[in-house]
Amino acid sequence: MTEYQVIIDGCKNLKGGIIEAFHALQDKYNYIPAEALREAARQFGVSEAEAYGVATFYSYLAVEKRGRYVIRMCESAPCHVAGADELLKEIETALGIKTGETTADGKFTLELAQCVGQCQATPVITINSQPYFNVTKEKLKEILADCK
Amino acid sequence: MLNLTINGQAIQVPRGTMLLDACQMAGADVPTFCYDPQLHLAGSCRMCVVEVQGRHNLQASCVTPCVDNMVVDTESPATVEARKIILELLLARHNINCHVCEKTGECKLQDYCYRYGVDDSRFAGEKGHFTSEDPNPFIERDYDKCIMCTRCVRACDEITGAQAISVKDRGHHAKISTVFDGKLADSTCVFCGQCIMVCPVGALSSKVSMNKGRAYQCEKVLTTCTYCGTGCTLELNVKDNQVVGVSSNRDPVYSPVNQGALCVKGRFGWDFIHSEDRLTTPLIKENGQFRAASWEEALDLAASKLKSIKTEYGPDSIALFSSARVTNEENYLAQKMMRAAIGTNNVDHCARL
Amino acid sequence: MANEKRVLLEYADQIDPRKAEDYIKVGGYKGLEKARSMNRRDLIEEVKKSGLRGRGGAGFNAGMKWSFVPQYADTKYVVCNFDEGEPGTYKDRIICEKNAQALLEGMAICATAIDSKQGYIYCRGEYPFMVKLLNDAVQSAKASGALGDFDIEIRMGAGAYVCGEETALIESIEGHRGEPRFKPPFPGVSGLWSQPTVVNNVETFACLPYILTNGADWFAGIGAASYPGTKVITLTGDIENPTYFEVPTDYLLRDVIYKLGGGIKDGKKFKAVQVGGTSGAFIPEQNLDTPIDFDSMAAIGASLGSGAVLVLDESRDIVDVVTRISKFFEHESCGKCNPCREGTWRCREIMERINAGKACPEDIEKLTVLSRVMKNAALCGLGQAAPIPIDSTLKYFKQEYSCKLITL
Numbered sequence: 001m002t003e004y005q006v007i008i009d010g011c012k013n014l015k016g017g018i019i020e021a022f023h024a025l026q027d028k029y030n031y032i033p034a035e036a037l038r039e040a041a042r043q044f045g046v047s048e049a050e051a052y053g054v055a056t057f058y059s060y061l062a063v064e065k066r067g068r069y070v071i072r073m074c075e076s077a078p079c080h081v082a083g084a085d086e087l088l089k090e091i092e093t094a095l096g097i098k099t100g101e102t103t104a105d106g107k108f109t110l111e112l113a114q115c116v117g118q119c120q121a122t123p124v125i126t127i128n129s130q131p132y133f134n135v136t137k138e139k140l141k142e143i144l145a146d147c148k
Numbered sequence: 149m150l151n152l153t154i155n156g157q158a159i160q161v162p163r164g165t166m167l168l169d170a171c172q173m174a175g176a177d178v179p180t181f182c183y184d185p186q187l188h189l190a191g192s193c194r195m196c197v198v199e200v201q202g203r204h205n206l207q208a209s210c211v212t213p214c215v216d217n218m219v220v221d222t223e224s225p226a227t228v229e230a231r232k233i234i235l236e237l238l239l240a241r242h243n244i245n246c247h248v249c250e251k252t253g254e255c256k257l258q259d260y261c262y263r264y265g266v267d268d269s270r271f272a273g274e275k276g277h278f279t280s281e282d283p284n285p286f287i288e289r290d291y292d293k294c295i296m297c298t299r300c301v302r303a304c305d306e307i308t309g310a311q312a313i314s315v316k317d318r319g320h321h322a323k324i325s326t327v328f329d330g331k332l333a334d335s336t337c338v339f340c341g342q343c344i345m346v347c348p349v350g351a352l353s354s355k356v357s358m359n360k361g362r363a364y365q366c367e368k369v370l371t372t373c374t375y376c377g378t379g380c381t382l383e384l385n386v387k388d389n390q391v392v393g394v395s396s397n398r399d400p401v402y403s404p405v406n407q408g409a410l411c412v413k414g415r416f417g418w419d420f421i422h423s424e425d426r427l428t429t430p431l432i433k434e435n436g437q438f439r440a441a442s443w444e445e446a447l448d449l450a451a452s453k454l455k456s457i458k459t460e461y462g463p464d465s466i467a468l469f470s471s472a473r474v475t476n477e478e479n480y481l482a483q484k485m486m487r488a489a490i491g492t493n494n495v496d497h498c499a500r501l
Numbered sequence: 502m503a504n505e506k507r508v509l510l511e512y513a514d515q516i517d518p519r520k521a522e523d524y525i526k527v528g529g530y531k532g533l534e535k536a537r538s539m540n541r542r543d544l545i546e547e548v549k550k551s552g553l554r555g556r557g558g559a560g561f562n563a564g565m566k567w568s569f570v571p572q573y574a575d576t577k578y579v580v581c582n583f584d585e586g587e588p589g590t591y592k593d594r595i596i597c598e599k600n601a602q603a604l605l606e607g608m609a610i611c612a613t614a615i616d617s618k619q620g621y622i623y624c625r626g627e628y629p630f631m632v633k634l635l636n637d638a639v640q641s642a643k644a645s646g647a648l649g650d651f652d653i654e655i656r657m658g659a660g661a662y663v664c665g666e667e668t669a670l671i672e673s674i675e676g677h678r679g680e681p682r683f684k685p686p687f688p689g690v691s692g693l694w695s696q697p698t699v700v701n702n703v704e705t706f707a708c709l710p711y712i713l714t715n716g717a718d719w720f721a722g723i724g725a726a727s728y729p730g731t732k733v734i735t736l737t738g739d740i741e742n743p744t745y746f747e748v749p750t751d752y753l754l755r756d757v758i759y760k761l762g763g764g765i766k767d768g769k770k771f772k773a774v775q776v777g778g779t780s781g782a783f784i785p786e787q788n789l790d791t792p793i794d795f796d797s798m799a800a801i802g803a804s805l806g807s808g809a810v811l812v813l814d815e816s817r818d819i820v821d822v823v824t825r826i827s828k829f830f831e832h833e834s835c836g837k838c839n840p841c842r843e844g845t846w847r848c849r850e851i852m853e854r855i856n857a858g859k860a861c862p863e864d865i866e867k868l869t870v871l872s873r874v875m876k877n878a879a880l881c882g883l884g885q886a887a888p889i890p891i892d893s894t895l896k897y898f899k900q901e902y903s904c905k906l907i908t909l
Contacts, residue, residue: 014654014656015694016674016675016676016677016694017656017676018676019656019657019658019659019673019676020656020657022659023626023657023659034328037327038327041327044676046676047305047311047312047314047327047336048327048335048336049311049312049313049314049325049326049327049335049336050311050314050677051327052314052316052325052326052327052328052329053314053315053316053325053678054676054677054678056316056317056318057316057317057318057661057678057679057835058626058658058659058660058661058679059626059659059660059661059832060626060627060658060659060660061659061660063328075825075828075829076588076589076779076825076829077588077589077738077775077779077811077822077825077826077829078588078589078737078738078811080822080825081738081739081811081813081817081822113627113660114586114588114660114662114829114832114833115586115587115588115589115590115627115779116627117585117590117591117594117625117627117628118591119588119589119590119591119735119737119743119809120591120735120737120743120744120745121743122737122743126627129627129629129630181839189683190837191683191838191880192837192838192839192880193838193839194838194839194840194878194879194880195839197877197878205876205877205878205885206877206878208683208878208880211683213685226877229870229873229874230840230874230877230878233840233870233871233874234839234840234843234874234878237839237840237843237844237847238839238843240843240847241843270863270867271843271847271850271867271871273847273850274846274850295839296836296839296842315678315836317836318661318678318834318835318836319831319832319833319834319835319836319842319845319846320831320834320836320842320843320845320846321836322835322836322842
């Protein structure tokens with residue numbers, strides 16, 4: 001079995017669990033490779049077109065290669081009033097990319113997120129789903145430096 | 149039975165009737181985009197909304213079961229406003245080029261805009277950019293005209309079973325797509341064109357018929373497909389005594405075998421009819437060259453050759469391979485000729501391959 | 502904290518939510534024991550009598566919802582909606598982080614009432630760490646024997662606000678695009694894999710152990726009579742104490758902001774508050790003396806919703822905030838129905854035009870008619886609620902729009 005198949009096989013007993021399989025694939029590759037998507041469709045008995053439709057429906061699933069660290073800036077109202085727009089510009093400058101892009105070295109991908117449910121400490125960013133609170137320009141530098 | 153009042157008219161319907169059907173029974177012409185009696189309900193286009201007394205919101209009649217004592221207005225001010233706004237919203241994303249559109253005259257978007265006097269969209273802003281090149285020879289896909297009714301997706305799945313298309317992305321980025329948004333030829337598409345059959349607008353049309361004539365310019369001649377023994381009903385679209393296309397007749401009375409569904413050959417493979425390559429007389433080959441002959445001469449020649457082969461090598465040296473394109477009666481006669489006249493059981497048929 | 506009434510969060514930070522033993526030590530799983538000793542009809546009656554209403558958007562009576570489940574069906578499901586996607590909301594996460602076992606017990610009580618053997622918790626994709634916590638909690642509860650033969654599986658969403666809508670959530674558990682279904686049929690009759698299914702959210706389920714343990718009358722006596730119990734609220738925005746609180750449902754909105762919240766940050770003045778998350782109405786100063794319960798909020802054209810409270814001070818630009826909110830709905834519309842798919846797109850376009858000072862008075866009229874049609878004709882709650890922030894601010898803060906318009 002290929003590595004994809006092993007990962008997808010691990011979710012096979014979950015009824016309708018193709019999204020769980022996609023999560024498991026993303027844990028490994030940070031995105032859903034094309035062949036893995038086809039394999040998942042086969043394993044869960046849905047058409048490839050439908051599997052692709054599912055994978056592209058959800059914000060947290062990606063069918064295109066992303067960086068090792070996926071940074072998401074929350075842009076919902078509570079973070080917006082806490083200065084999300086300015087912080088986003090800081091992140092773009094620090095990484096030298098625009099939102100939606102990946103750095104040339106394949107290290108960082110920058111995306112926007114809707115509320116991540118950590119509104120006690122806005123503005124919030126997440127890196128590979130790990131939240132960082134009350135992020136300031138200064139804190140941002142440390143946070144990015146910790147991404148090896 | 150349930151008692152309803154629709155546009156002031158009292159009617160009775162059996163329990164389990166959907167409101168859209170009840171409205172139609174009451175003579176109300178309720179507009180629909182996503183509704184298709186052959187497909188699973190979607191309830192998504194919201195054109196069939198009607199006002200039901202006592203209900204908070206407008207009700208999509210295609211997915212609302214009738215309830216006793218419902219009082220319904222199918223053209224109330226709120227209903228008409230909702231339909232007009234939906235039409236304007238669809239127009240705002242639509243590639244409006246009706247003057248060259250294949251569907252002009254049989255386009256639901258056009259018809260409903262006409263009916264409700266929607267000449268322009270107050271929401272004109274950014275347009276969709278959905279269409280990409282698909283170099284297949286049969287199906288023209290212009291998703292800048294798509295209204296996202298998903299009838300094509302459902303027909304592909306429920307009628308044909310090809311499951312070649314689905315919806316990708318979400319919100320206003322959502323579009324009809326194959327896996328990885330690739331070409332139809334690289335997908336599980338079998339080019340049956342059922343998607344064209346159900347598309348209510350100009351998003352899907354036949355490349356083979358393109359620029360050959362609009363629906364209202366064509367006479368529709370009901371006939372049976374000649375390609376195989378299934379016996380599908382289809383309509384030849386005839387303009388100036390030329391066949392310019394094939395369309396579906398979905399009425400089970402006229403189309404009991406296929407209810408409009410066709411295969412790639414039946415729907416797109418009609419260009420042989422007026423082809424210059426088409427044989428119109430029998431040909432006899434002499435010295436490596438074909439020459440035209442009469443039927444009498446050709447049949448006499450064939451019969452005499454068969455006779456001489458039979459005499460020299462015996463009846464089992466002859467076999468007949470019959471075609472799915474001829475009728476059952478002709479197939480019957482063909483095997484009869486082999487068994488009775490030639491005296492062999494060497495009979496076969498292309499459908500067995 | 503003064504003025505709070507902690508029921509669900511009474512033992513917050515004193516017990517480990519992963520461990521059933523900790524929970525049992527403070528009286529946990531007594532409610533389930535009692536539920537199992539009752540016959541199903543009495544159990545549903547007890548829940549109905551408590552007056553417990555869903556702690557989400559619709560505020561439907563929980564016992565009533567359960568009573569719709571047909572008894573003859575072989576398989577029935579209990580589904581927990583832990584997809585709290587309303588911006589500014591994190592109360593279900595807090596309840597799980599502090600008291601996850603109460604959620605499991607509540608689901609098991611529901612399972613007893615409708616005779617279900619299988620539960621699902623649909624946890625939003627933004628909370629992968631909660632999936633871990635819940636899996637541990639389920640394992641511990643199973644090992645303790647408290648859940649009996651009732652199984653609970655955790656499924657994770659993947660970033661789609663619309664999956665907070667119960668039928669979209671069901672679609673997502675089934676592995677499909679999270680597009681809402683038309684109703685009827687309601688999930689109680691045909692839900693997950695077409696089987697009868699009860700969907701409630703974390704907070705609703707977590708109330709049940711306390712209702713069973715202390716009695717329906719006890720619960721019905723807390724807070725507002727028509728929406729009894731407590732509510733966990735989360736305060737965000739320009740507020741001194743941006744944190745969570747559990748209060749009785751008759752608590753005044755003004756007290757939420759000034760007593761619990763400590764007032765407006767940096768001594769500024771109040772401008773507006775949005776309750777219930779991003780789909781909620783903006784409420785002006787004049788309506789602050791309203792209890793937060795469902796019906797009182799509805800009476801002033803607002804909604805309690807998830808209990809998120811976003812406070813804006815005098816310096817905030819309402820049009821700018823609403824523009825951002827309109828972008829949220831454009832992003833989160835599933836795209837299934839026309840009014841929402843196209844409407845949220847055009848709402849955002851018009852709002853951006855207004856916010857940029859490039860709009861004229863006709864644009865306000867366009868927004869008004871579009872918003873009316875979305876409310877009237879959209880398929881699900883998302884499209885119907887998306888225009889509420891626009892409508893409510895046009896009603897109470899029209900001046901802020903007017904001063905950005907180009908007038909000839």
